Every structure is written in structure tokens, then in C-alpha cells.
Amino acid sequence: MSGKFSPPAVLTANSLTTGDVVYLAATGEWVADVAASQIAHDEPGIAKLEALASEAVKRGQVVETEVIPVTLETGSPWPTGNRERIRAMGPTVRQDLGNQARSAADTTQTPETAGA
Amino acid sequence: MYQYDEFDHRFVNERVEDFRDQVTRRLAGELTEDQFKPLRLMNGLYLQLHAYMLRVAIPYGTLSSAQLRMLASIARRYDKGYGHFTTRQNIQYNWIKLQDAPDILADLASVEMHAIQTSGNCIRNITTDQFAGAAADEVKDPRPYAELIRQWSSLHPEFSFLPRKFKIAVTAAKQDRAAIRLHDIGLKLVESDAGETGFEVFVGGGMGRTPMIGQRIRDFIPERELLSYLEAILRVYNRFGRRDNKYKARIKILVHALGADEFARQVEEEWPHVREAGVDAAWSDFARIAAFFGAPDLADETDATGEFDRHIAGNTDFSRWVERNTHAHRSPGHVSLTISLKPHDGIAGDATAEQMELVADLSDEASLSEIRVTHEQNLVLPHVAKGKLYDIWSRLVGAGLATGNIGLLTDMISCPGMDYCALATARSIPIQQAISQRYDDINRLHDIGDLKIKISGCINACGHHHAGHIGILGVDRRGVENYQLMLGGSGAEDAALAQVTGPGFGADEIVDAVETVIQTYLGSRVDNESFLETYRRVGLAPFKEALYDAA
Numbered sequence: 001m002s003g004k005f006s007p008p009a010v011l012t013a014n015s016l017t018t019g020d021v022v023y024l025a026a027t028g029e030w031v032a033d034v035a036a037s038q039i040a041h042d043e044p045g046i047a048k049l050e051a052l053a054s055e056a057v058k059r060g061q062v063v064e065t066e067v068i069p070v071t072l073e074t075g076s077p078w079p080t081g082n083r084e085r086i087r088a089m090g091p092t093v094r095q096d097l098g099n100q101a102r103s104a105a106d107t108t109q110t111p112e113t114a115g116a
Numbered sequence: 117m118y119q120y121d122e123f124d125h126r127f128v129n130e131r132v133e134d135f136r137d138q139v140t141r142r143l144a145g146e147l148t149e150d151q152f153k154p155l156r157l158m159n160g161l162y163l164q165l166h167a168y169m170l171r172v173a174i175p176y177g178t179l180s181s182a183q184l185r186m187l188a189s190i191a192r193r194y195d196k197g198y199g200h201f202t203t204r205q206n207i208q209y210n211w212i213k214l215q216d217a218p219d220i221l222a223d224l225a226s227v228e229m230h231a232i233q234t235s236g237n238c239i240r241n242i243t244t245d246q247f248a249g250a251a252a253d254e255v256k257d258p259r260p261y262a263e264l265i266r267q268w269s270s271l272h273p274e275f276s277f278l279p280r281k282f283k284i285a286v287t288a289a290k291q292d293r294a295a296i297r298l299h300d301i302g303l304k305l306v307e308s309d310a311g312e313t314g315f316e317v318f319v320g321g322g323m324g325r326t327p328m329i330g331q332r333i334r335d336f337i338p339e340r341e342l343l344s345y346l347e348a349i350l351r352v353y354n355r356f357g358r359r360d361n362k363y364k365a366r367i368k369i370l371v372h373a374l375g376a377d378e379f380a381r382q383v384e385e386e387w388p389h390v391r392e393a394g395v396d397a398a399w400s401d402f403a404r405i406a407a408f409f410g411a412p413d414l415a416d417e418t419d420a421t422g423e424f425d426r427h428i429a430g431n432t433d434f435s436r437w438v439e440r441n442t443h444a445h446r447s448p449g450h451v452s453l454t455i456s457l458k459p460h461d462g463i464a465g466d467a468t469a470e471q472m473e474l475v476a477d478l479s480d481e482a483s484l485s486e487i488r489v490t491h492e493q494n495l496v497l498p499h500v501a502k503g504k505l506y507d508i509w510s511r512l513v514g515a516g517l518a519t520g521n522i523g524l525l526t527d528m529i530s531c532p533g534m535d536y537c538a539l540a541t542a543r544s545i546p547i548q549q550a551i552s553q554r555y556d557d558i559n560r561l562h563d564i565g566d567l568k569i570k571i572s573g574c575i576n577a578c579g580h581h582h583a584g585h586i587g588i589l590g591v592d593r594r595g596v597e598n599y600q601l602m603l604g605g606s607g608a609e610d611a612a613l614a615q616v617t618g619p620g621f622g623a624d625e626i627v628d629a630v631e632t633v634i635q636t637y638l639g640s641r642v643d644n645e646s647f648l649e650t651y652r653r654v655g656l657a658p659f660k661e662a663l664y665d666a667a
Binding site for chain 2: 064
């Protein structure tokens with residue numbers, strides 16, 4: 001779960017079935033695109049994401065949930081840490097793989113829903 | 117090579133069905149992640165940054181062509197068309213889906229493979245010399261002993277929950293290509309003056325955050341008593357190894373704390389109890405195992421090298437490739453051929469399904485259907501007649517597999533790093549690629565000569581940086597990747613730990629720092645000294661000076 005950091009933050013996890021990197025969207029779905037994430041703007045918002053994380057884990061949708069800090073500088077959430085940026089995109093050495101490949105191939109559609 | 121008997125088949129198949137049931141129950145919500153995680157790890161299934169990762173055991177790095185074809189098929193069918201060969205002579209797949217894992221394990225079982233003990237605090241894959249059973253410089257094939265140890269250590273009830281993971285390596289050659297002194301137990305096969313086969317035993321080596329060179333605790337253990345002696349070592353470790361702190365739980369910490377002499381004394385004290393229990397009793401089993409590893413019946417090909425000499429004389433690319441990528445074979449007219457998985461700008465250890473299939477085909481045609489995986493993340497065709505090398509080379513060229521850089525600067529070990537690994541704190545592959553790009557001049561590479569660069573993306577040291585002639589360790593420094601440089605390590609018979617040069621370098625500085633080290637070496641070397649020889653003669657000081665004082 002979350003370490004000590006300041007909002008804004010979003011909730012990420014891996015899909016139980018596929019292992020794919022996913023984010024909790026405002027719609028309540030788990031999506032591949034970090035930019036579509038539901039944003040926590042304050043401490044109560046983070047607490048809410050953590051509660052939603054526990055529920056999703058209990059439902060068996062996702063594993064390894066984590067609330068991560070993001071920046072909103074570009075208008076949509078983008079992780080502040082290197083590791084989370086690589087998770088959001090895919091391997092920097094294989095740009096044909098991971099979420100970056102999915103978004104390049106599928107730019108006009110909404111990100112696919114992952115999880116059960 | 118070893119072939120499963122009825123028991124092995126039944127056991128591995130039952131294990132697949134157990135896991136299938138566990139996955140079904142997990143997906144149905146009958147098992148929680150806390151309940152399921154240890155079960156999937158016991159079957160080699162990790163969760164990494166982007167997906168599940170499956171690590172498949174390749175016992176002592178030996179594969180048949182049928183097995184390699186199956187590994188290719190799994191890469192194509194269930195992954196993204198490639199696999200990554202590891203420093204434990206295993207393979208791992210980076211993009212596995214949980215629901216596919218049982219089918220993959222069933223496919224593996226069909227070719228006598230599995231993913232058992234590729235994770236967890238147990239005895240991991242036994243590694244050995246990639247040229248075992250072929251090398252001109254070995255006493256005898258170490259793989260029957262590695263197989264004996266594998267059978268003894270597989271699901272050993274006493275050693276399934278050790279304080280920490282446990283790694284054993286065996287070599288039988290003068291030149292140590294298995295890094296035995298950087299293992300929890302390193303075994304060197306030797307023959308006594310009386311002609312008896314036995315082992316020199318080293319314990320307490322390892323890398324990670326507290327690197328140590330293994331210490332010799334026995335000059336000679338007769339082969340028939342090997343297992344009881346190993347069991348005595350494991351018992352002392354299992355009883356007294358620390359379980360309170362995972363960073364101090366490896367056997368090296370215990371050996372260091374007790375001192376090698378006291379550790380050895382405790383092992384000797386334990387040993388008779390194990391021997392009495394009959395661990396070594398069934399030596400007839402060993403003969404059965406050894407029969408699977410009979411020396412290959414190779415004709416003398418000395419006079420049948422065909423156009424080989426003409427191609428060597430007329431084709432520099434080919435002759436350099438032969439010079440770097442072949443190793444002396446015990447049979448006249450033969451070599452062991454290393455196929456580099458370090459192409460210019462590639463990713464160390466990665467091979468596509470098509471590449472694996474080509475290597476499998478070549479092994480059928482020219483190497484008795486056998487392939488080896490090296491701990492330096494390359495592949496080997498162990499038994500190749502020289503006369504076939506030109507044809508093999510020509511076909512490898514077309515597949516991007518003919519890089520003639522074995523043992524040269526660009527033949528780097530690199531862990532997956534933060535591009536894939538959940539433990540990593542920095543990326544390592546981009547550094548390996550940047551170095552590969554900088555040193556793209558083959559003439560310069562040959563001039564620099566033998567040099568091992570090893571890169572890890574965190575202190576766990578899967579990239580063996582402590583044993584690199586030049587080691588690079590990526591760390592996270594306040595959110596920025598930073599790379600420590602170290603020099604003078606070796607995993608070979610002259611094992612040594614690399615020494616840190618000083619403050620680390622940024623990602624955009626580390627390749628220049630490597631170049632500074634190379635320049636310093638070239639400026640200091642005498643005659644044909646290798647990098648390591650020069651380093652050992654002049655020490656760290658001139659390198660430090662060049663790296664830090666010049667600016």
C-alpha cells in the first residue's frame with residue numbers, strides 16, 4: 001500500500017489473470033492507460049483509493065495494488081517515479097511491448113478493461 | 117543426456133495437475149493471493165513489473181533439440197516470441213498470463229522439463245561448465261554428479277525451507293567456467309594420486325549485497341560420499357543460518373561469522389550421522405545416471421575439415437568468429453561452438469523463437485542434438501566438427517547470431533534490470549546497449565582483448581557485477597539512476613571481488629567512464645597483458661586518478 005507522499009495520487013495494480021499493469025479509472029474499471037486514472041487530490045482521496053484497492057483484491061480482480069504519486073503537469077496523471085513510468089509504458093528497451101504498444105496500436109479506442 | 121524414468125514422468129505430470137487445480141481455485145476466488153503466491157513461486161511463476169514471469173529450469177544448462185524447440189514454441193504461443201537466458205543457465209519468459217501457466221508447464225513436462233525450484237529458499241538449479249563432457253581441459257564430465265545432486269536436492273523435505281536460496285555449481289576443468297567460488301557451495305572435480313575421483317569443496321561464496329569468495333573446507337571428498345557431505349553442510353546451515361534477517365541469511369554470512377575452520381569442523385561433526393543414515397548407499401544409482409552421459413562417439417575429423425582452412429584464410433569475419441567463439445574439444449577435429457546472444461545493440465541473453473529453432477536445427481545436424489546454455493547468457497553447440505563450421509556460420513549470419521565477440525568487451529552479462537524486474541532500482545539493459553554501441557569496431561574490440569563487463573540493476577547482483585573485470589551496479593539515487601563502477605573482479609579460478617572506483621556516474625556518464633578505464637588500461641598495459649593482468653599489476657589507483665582527478 002502507499003508509502004508517505006503527497007497527493008495527487010492514483011491506484012495501480014497488476015491484473016490477476018494476465019499480470020498486466022492496470023490503473024483504477026474514474027469509471028471504476030481497471031484500465032491500461034494511466035492517464036485515465038481516478039485521481040486522489042488529498043489524504044481522504046488516498047484513503048478512499050486504498051479502500052477500493054482492498055475491495056478489488058478481495059474480489060480477485062487485481063494483485064499487488066499500490067497508490068502511487070503522480071504529476072498533473074500535462075493535464076492528466078503521469079507517475080513521478082522512474083519505476084512507475086516504466087510500468088506505465090513498458091520496457092524502455094522494447095517499445096513494441098507493454099502498455100506503450102497497446103496505446104500506439106489502439107489510440108482511438110478506450111483502453112481495454114483488464115481483470116475479471 | 118539424462119532421460120526421465122517412469123517415476124520422474126509421473127511426478128512432474130502430477131505436479132502440473134496440482135498447479136492447474138491451484139490456478140483454477142485462485143481464479144475462482146477459492147484461494148487468496150496470500151495463499152496462492154507461495155504455490156505459484158514453487159512453480160517458478162513470479163509477478164514482475166509488466167506481467168507474470170515464468171522461470172524454467174534447465175538442469176546444468178543442458179538441452180536437447182526437442183527441448184529447445186519446445187522453449188521456442190512456448191515463446192511464440194504464450195509469450196511475445198522470445199525468451200531470456202539467465203545467469204543460472206535457465207530461461208525465463210516475461211509476458212506470461214496466469215491462466216496459461218498450467219498449459220505451459222504441461223508442454224514442458226512433455227519434453228521432460230519443469231519450473232520446480234527456480235524460486236524460493238531451496239536448492240536452485242545446479243550449474244556447471246557449459247563445455248562439460250566436451251572440453252579438452254576437463255578431468256571428466258561433471259554432469260552426472262550435477263544430475264545426482266539435482267535428484268538428491270529435488271523436493272528434499274529437509275531443505276525445502278532453508279533460511280535463504282541455495283546455489284551449487286560444479287566444474288571439472290582446470291579453467292573455472294562455472295564461477296564455483298561465487299556459489300554457496302562450489303565443487304571442483306579432481307582425481308587423487310591414486311586415481312580416485314572426488315571433489316574439492318568450497319563454501320560461503322556469493323554475490324548480492326555482501327559479496328564473498330567461497331572458502332575451501334575440504335581438499336578431497338570421495339565421489340561416493342559427496343551427497344552425505346553436502347547434506348552435512350546443508351544441515352549445519354539449516355540449523356544455524358540466520359532466519360531473522362533475510363539479508364544475512366545466506367550461508368556465506370554463517371561461514372563468515374563462524375570462520376571457515378569452525379564451519380568445517382561442524383560439518384565434519386555432523387557428517388558421520390548423515391553417513392550412518394545411508395544417504396550415499398545406493399551408488400548403483402550413480403552408474404545408471406552416468407550411463408546417460410556417455411562420452412559421445414565422434415569420429416576423428418582431423419583430416420576431414422574440408423574447405424575450413426581455405427575459408428579461414430579467405431574470410432576475416434569467419435576466422436575471427438572461429439577464433440573467439442570456439443573452444444578446444446577433446447575429440448580431434450572438433451570444437452565446442454558458442455553462439456553469442458550479445459549482438460550489436462541487442463539485449464544480452466534474449467533469443468527469439470526463430471533463433472532458438474535455428475539453433476535446435478543446427479544441433480541436430482552438427483552437435484548430436486545437444487545444446488548448452490552458458491551462465492554468461494550465450495548458447496553452445498558442444499560437439500561440432502570443424503568442417504561444418506563454415507556452413508553453420510553462414511546460417512547464423514542470416515539469423516543475427518554470428519557475432520564473434522565471445523570473451524570480448526561486448527560479451528556482457530546484464531540482468532533484466534528495471535525494464536522488467538520488480539526488484540531492480542535502475543535499468544541495466546540500456547547501459548549494456550550503450551556500451552555495445554560505443555564499442556562497435558571489431559578491430560578495437562580485438563585490440564582490447566579479453567574483458568568481462570557485468571551489469572546489475574540492483575544490489576542483488578543477478579548481473580554478477582562483483583565478478584566483472586569491469587562491474588557496473590545501477591542504483592536509485594533520489595529518483596535518478598546512478599551507476600557505480602568497480603574493477604578487477606573475476607568469477608574464474610582466480611576469483612576476486614571487484615573494487616568500487618569511487619562515486620557513481622549518471623546514465624549519460626557511465627559509458628564515458630568505461631572508456632576512461634579502457635584508455636587507462638591500454639596506456640598502462642605491457643606486451644599482451646589482458647585487462648585483468650594490467651589491473652592486478654597497477655592496482656586501482658591509476659584508474660581512480662583517470663576517472664576522478666582529470667576533471
